Amino acid sequence: MVNITIAQYALVYNAFSFTIAVMGAATIFSFLARSQVAPAYRTAMTLTGIVTLIAGYHYVRIFSSWEGSFIIEGDVIRLSGVAFNDAYRYVDWLLTVPLLLIELILVMRLSTAETVSKSVRLGLLAALMVVLGYPGEISADHGTRWLFFGLSMIPFTIIVYELFFGLRRSIASQPVEARGLINGACWLTIGSWSFYPVVFVLPMLGIDGGTANVAVQIGYTIADIVAKAVLGVLIYMIAVRKSEADGVYNTGALPVTARA
């Protein structure tokens, strides 16, 4: 991690601070909105808020680690000697990625057996994917990076396949009002997740060290915001539509006159 400019340092610094604000806001939103959806969807809302809370905690630590790994004096930026801790991201993903999949499964409200089996299978695959990525992330050797990239892509591919064919197939059993949004949530997850392997390979494409590092930090940050906070808003909208469709709950989302 060398050769970055003060402008690049500030860009990452401000992106991290922005993300702390986004994750904090998304957490409070999910926890408050939880009481506006039917009881069946409240665990999905709880998990959505917990995911952004965990991410917010880790961005506070990532922010401090970034700040602590450089020293700026006037126009000169240099390394402080304390290494930036890459592990925070992986520790975060180890917790949040399985939870993200579970919140998506929960909001679909499948049968108990299907919910449990899908949650366990996809949750374990997601944890395996993160664990296999880490040895590559911390290695400076391109061969090692490609090896663990390849290993990590195996569970990644299975999960995307499951989301695409398994979960989206269940959409036919969902209320009409919510189908488009659920389809959107699956696509958003697939799309934002595809960002991570792209960011991972950036340093292996011959981009200069400092610039690659900045691109990696900004790339992961954007992917985290989309995959966690934006997905959370979609989960809320799905839960509202389904609560209304179940006909048992007034979420207050529609004007009274719009109800039949």
Added chain:
Amino acid sequence: MVNITIAQYALVYNAFSFTIAVMGAATIFSFLARSQVAPAYRTAMTLTGIVTLIAGYHYVRIFSSWEGSFIIEGDVIRLSGVAFNDAYRYVDWLLTVPLLLIELILVMRLSTAETVSKSVRLGLLAALMVVLGYPGEISADHGTRWLFFGLSMIPFTIIVYELFFGLRRSIASQPVEARGLINGACWLTIGSWSFYPVVFVLPMLGIDGGTANVAVQIGYTIADIVAKAVLGVLIYMIAVRKSEADGVYNTGALPVTARA
């Protein structure tokens, strides 16, 4: 506490940070999920959340103590001279271990007399177990460690016996839907608790000081996560199943069509 590598230091550091996130997430989950179970099981959910909250607080302190007891300069790690504070774990256990047993007893919803007598007896035994372990933990002398290990194993054995024969015998009186989970919670408690004495004796088995210390920290951390956070999720699932079985409460856990 000497001779650890920077990689070992980082492993423990990241494991502590991970645990803070896990305990925080588990706490919020328990407090929010509390309103989704029948009133009879809410105190169990409250205690579950309090246990992980207390653990999260102590892991913040343990994290700082770990960070403060080493100095890293470039590739060199050395002791700062401020000793790592082992007492945080014992203070934590003194509070959380009796509460863990009480949450398990409460979710079974036995008669009031049985609940009180089991809670008092198991709670006091658990506190005694922790108090007797501490003089051994802080001693560098193997003889002293074995002595207090042996003393602490007396209440430990009685508690495990009680869980195995006393509490599991009451399972027959539980709703069919919850029996498997309650059995699982008892086994999880016995299994995760068995981890603690194993971790305790690691330094007495001739393992090198630094490595033994790292193994002890990681071992206790995994045991704490399983015994507190994972148990908490099981307690929640038991409370949901029992609330549904009692027929008085719609937790929203099952699709409407799945209800008779």
